[in-house]
Amino acid sequence: MKYTILHVDDEKEIVKLLKMYLKSEELELLEAYDGQEALEIFSKNKIDLMIVDVMMPKIxxxxxIRTIRKESNIPILVISARVEASDRIFGLELGADDYLVKPFDPHEAIARVKSLLRRYHELGVSKEKFHSLLAVGDLNLNTHSCIATVSGESIELTAVEFRVLKLMMEQPGRVFTKEQIYEHGWQDSLTGYNNVRxxxxxxxxxxxxxRIRTIRGLGYRLEVANERT
Known part of the structure; x- marks a missing residue:
């Protein structure tokens, strides 16, 4: 299957560079140079993944990211010159799936793109084949429609959040380490354990x-309803 990537960056040299590498992987690239143009392209095309710069004109x-997340859970990779931890954390909290700092190695960028595509479209939420409902107390997760509800109220999940919540709901009460959560949620072995927090x-x-308890020095567990205080 040929995937379509939307790359949004006002630095045309970077877009041109990644386009060369993406083409070698048989990935189709659509280009935008500001956030407004990106939204227009997104509304008219089926996009499988977005690469997003932070500092851009208009939007x-x-x-x-905040706007896209209101209607889509497609993978989003941020590539930005903003190197502060607060920027990375803010981007991830908004719903980005990964964050890469400029200057970057194009080979690493492509590896991350391929990993995100594989996790989402081949191993992740878009390929659930069978209807299944997980329930822990009044927390429910439909693994077919990828819809979570709390007390009957729907909540929006990113692809990573969906996979981690599914993992924990399948074995409530079990402690999962940061390493296990990272490898299952992000489905690669890159060292990004800060993303877990x-x-x-x-x-x-x-x-x-x-509902989620931190077990100091070990990891996290999903509390069983009658064990919560």
Whole structure:
């Protein structure tokens, strides 16, 4: 299957560079040079993954991610010159799936793109084949429609959050290490364990802080309803 990538960056040299590498992987590339143009392209095309810069005219990358996440869970890779940890954390909290800092190795960027595509379209939420409903108390997860509900109210999940919540709901009460959560959620072995803390914090906000307990020095577990205090 040939995937379509939307690359949004006002630095045309970077877009041109990645286009060369993406073509060698038989990936189709659509180009945008500001956030507004990206939204227009997104509304008219089937996009499988987005590469997003942060500092752009008209609509910046963070606002673009926030807007896209209102209607789509496609993988989003941020590539930005903003190197502060607070910027990376903010981008991930908004719903980005990965964050790469400029200057970057094009080969690493392509590896991350391929990994995100594989996780989402081949191993992730878009390929669930069988209807299945997981329930832990009043927390429910339909693994076919990828819809989570808390007390009957739907909540939006990113692809990573979906995979991690599914993992924990399949074995409530079990402690999962950061390594296990990272490898299952992001489905690669790149060292990005700091991303786990950010993602778990965001997931707690969505399903309720009391549902996920941090086990100091070990990891996290999903609390069984009658064990929550």
């Amino acid at each position: 910046d990358g963070f606002e673009l 950010v993602m778990m914090s965001k997931l707690r906000e969505k399903i309720g802080n009391e």
